[in-house]
Amino acid sequence: MIYAAIAAALVVADQIVKYLVMTNIPLGGHVPFIPCILELTYVTNTGAAFSIFSEHTWILALVSLVMSALLALALWKSFFHHPFGKLALTLLLAGAVGNLIDRALRGFVVDMFNVLFMHFAVFNVADICVVTGGIAAGIYYLFLWDKYERKPDDNTDPDH
Secondary structure (H helix, E strand, O other): OHHHHHHHHHHHHHHHHHHHHHHHOOOOOEEEEEOOOEEEEEEEEOOOHHHOOOOOHHHHHHHHHHHHHHHHHHHHOOOOOOHHHHHHHHHHHHHHHHHHHHHHHHOOEEEEEEEOOOOOOOEOHHHHHHHHHHHHHHHHHHHHHHHHOOOOOOOOOOOO
């Protein structure tokens, strides 16, 4: 299945970038990446976005595990029929698995992308997958769901 291969490739890319950051940048260190836009900063995060739930890493790992299983099942069962919807699920799955690996093996998530032109949380490849996949899933649901997922005899309109 092409979507499993895409998810696996994204997870591998996420883990390679994290490994390279951990082995080449000291914890808290900075390396220029794109001048005035982005730098690589090695930080760890035991929580979720913006370090929320930082005292509950195991709960976040459990949530990541459950979400990974549900997303894999949704892909396997073709919850979305259109390739755009499947790609959205694939991105979400890759992000969940990428950060799950960190939480399970390290007890924290490795983050590295630091935006320089505004104050924002440092993030990683898996986070990019989750955000992009979430936005794509929202777009799919709002604009394409009726066209590709609703059955012709589906009468869910509350006005009928």
